[in-house]
Amino acid sequence: MNNFTFSAPTKMIFGKDTEKFVGSEALKYSKKVLVHFGGGSVKKIGVYDKVIKSLKENNIEIFELGGVKPNPRLSLVYEGIDIVKKNDIGLIIAVGGGSVIDSAKAIAVGAKYDGDVWDFYEYTASPKSALPVATVLTIPAAGSESSNSSVITNWDKKLKRGISNDFIIPVFSILNPESTYSLPPYQIACGAADILAHMMERYFVNTKSVDITDRMIEGAIRSHLEFAPKAIKNPTDYDIRAEVMWTGTIAHNGFLDTGRGGDWASHGIEHELSAIYDIAHGAGLAIVFPAWFEFCAKKNPSKIVQFGRRVFDIDSTDEQTIISLTISKLRDFFKELGLALYLDEIDIDETNFKIMAEKAVGKKNGSTIGSYVPLSVSDVVEIYGIASKRS
């Protein structure tokens, strides 16, 4: 087991009608808040009104900034910083999913900085403080409701960059599973794939003696494999949505990787697909991860075999049988979610395999990505190849 530090300071307020606590929690930080959101969906599902109502009941002065888009824009962040600075706002409340939260975090660090907030994302400066951020989560998966990360896109420079800093860990997060009822099935499916990927990235490490976290990840994955497809079939079943929403936080709040780290190659390999073909992150992961399994099983089968035995109860003494069954059961899960399993199903061919692999791995001699099996550029090209069509 590796040395580690861990804490999960965000006050998670989970359950039905929990939006009513926004006002009293916010008041602990400021009498003036900026409510940050995306499009009209949070208004349509009624969450926005509940938040505003609770803030008003606590006599909190409300400023509003909507318009966050997926891959949140730096331009809107500037606008938010301007509002916050001019009005002496003391708390930013993100109402939405990962993009809204990431945008709110960027505003929070920018508001306490005299220079250009993009400096932080270019790593030419590092934040010394931030305004507190809170969240009202409406889309599970990204994990940003309890994380210290923020990813922002600078369209002028065509750059997507992330920062990690404990100042931007949300002070509180409201999670009401009911607010996920009206999400389109495809979005739930992509989120479910991302949640599974967050747990598998943590699972596949070579660190010895991490059985306690191995076992908890296996348990969480078993539960997720059962409930994610049910969440698509039963969009308004509270308990099922609650299982998926809380699993989304658990998968990414750092608890399951204490003492072990993670692999994260599949995330990197997928990232390049999304960047070029504009596919949803979860949809890309559903294609990449089984291909990564196929490739890595040849180089380092031990943990994949353990995964098959413990997660899918595959009872065989033959490792090859376990591996084949594990990979096919993994693809069965993504198929049940309604996701494509191969690149050719979404019209992606080999044209950019080499370019994407170079971007994912880096061009320096000897560069690799991932830790369970460190992958070279040619390895990643091979993984894109495995992912391209059913063999």
Next chain:
Amino acid sequence: MNNFTFSAPTKMIFGKDTEKFVGSEALKYSKKVLVHFGGGSVKKIGVYDKVIKSLKENNIEIFELGGVKPNPRLSLVYEGIDIVKKNDIGLIIAVGGGSVIDSAKAIAVGAKYDGDVWDFYEYTASPKSALPVATVLTIPAAGSESSNSSVITNWDKKLKRGISNDFIIPVFSILNPESTYSLPPYQIACGAADILAHMMERYFVNTKSVDITDRMIEGAIRSHLEFAPKAIKNPTDYDIRAEVMWTGTIAHNGFLDTGRGGDWASHGIEHELSAIYDIAHGAGLAIVFPAWFEFCAKKNPSKIVQFGRRVFDIDSTDEQTIISLTISKLRDFFKELGLALYLDEIDIDETNFKIMAEKAVGKKNGSTIGSYVPLSVSDVVEIYGIASKRS
């Protein structure tokens, strides 16, 4: 799933040589600290010296108060409060196990209060603030290193009382598995029984749709069943001790009972045994919990059957077979730890069964203890009976 709030703000610093971080972490809170400890063992194993060295390197003024005993005394707490108030100390560092930490927490709330700290434990007053507390944990099991609880004994009044308050959640905790190497095997065994009990108390609830936490508890228990006996056989194997120490925190930091609560009857039933016969808490739990299983399996078998199937991989369609095997495997585990399985093995007879049951349950008409199966006084007497000797 029930509504809940959750946070785990303590900065857990886990691993080899982590005592060296005490000074720099302490400095974030104060230039003057009280180091609180028990007897000579923390000095003998070298942990104490490492803590003092790190504090001195950071030019922190050190005050010392040793002498904490199991079931920590109010008298020593008064002494600590006096030292802290007279010297304007800003942080209390507990070096030891649960008793030392609980004593430090009592000093922390008392130091910010003009009245008698025992008021809080009599519930005639409630803390409005506390000095920060930090811990250097040397005995795993109690979970006090990340909890909001403190239990103190007032010998004048013959009362043992507990408080729970977020002000006393430790600000940081240092966990180095090496500091557990020299603990006597019996102490490790009792700690391991307590850790298992903390997870089982959380597992046995009637709350529906808590599969994500069910699965993680099952996983953590499977790991613990494997590594706890190994920890006794291999006292200086770092990785094995690391598994057990981190499981001890996980078992009791609130993460595994999000959305579900717990039963806690077995803890209450054991508590009365310890109070009268002065046996170790873990030793009592090893006797009480299997008897609780036997009793509850007749009234509410569903979760016990699930436990047997998922934790012990018992593959049978007959519920009675699963239940019998589950209970015998549970006793096998405690036996492997070297603990007694029945009260007659430790010379406890039925003399006080009725008195203990009444104290555990309460004497009011209709009083019960526990939630999985609410137990009356006569139920608890029956459980003591099942626990008394091998049938």
